[in-house]
Amino acid sequence: MNNLGNGQKKNPLGAQAIQAPQLTAEMIKNAANITCECGGMVFSEKLLFKKMSALISTSGREEIAPMPIMVCDKCGKVPQVFDPQNVLPSEIKTTKVL
Numbered sequence: 001m002n003n004l005g006n007g008q009k010k011n012p013l014g015a016q017a018i019q020a021p022q023l024t025a026e027m028i029k030n031a032a033n034i035t036c037e038c039g040g041m042v043f044s045e046k047l048l049f050k051k052m053s054a055l056i057s058t059s060g061r062e063e064i065a066p067m068p069i070m071v072c073d074k075c076g077k078v079p080q081v082f083d084p085q086n087v088l089p090s091e092i093k094t095t096k097v098l
Helices: 025-030
Strands: 043-052 063-072
Touching: none
Parallel strands: none
Antiparallel strands: 043 063
């Protein structure tokens, strides 16, 4: 990609690359913290494995699909903010919406 001089890059096909906005210390300081119902604010990424039927898999065969999830380091549960589509099993989710 070619540098356009103003921080943007141009790819060989002529389209400008989209850049994510830069977060500043002030933006981070003023943002709300995500907390778990146990009070925990530190989360780790873990993998949940889903067994998909051949009827719904893209290959037409039974598959095991990894699904990244964010788990509270304090209680081991997943806050509902990290499961907006409500696809995780209830055993691993918190009960309250914060």
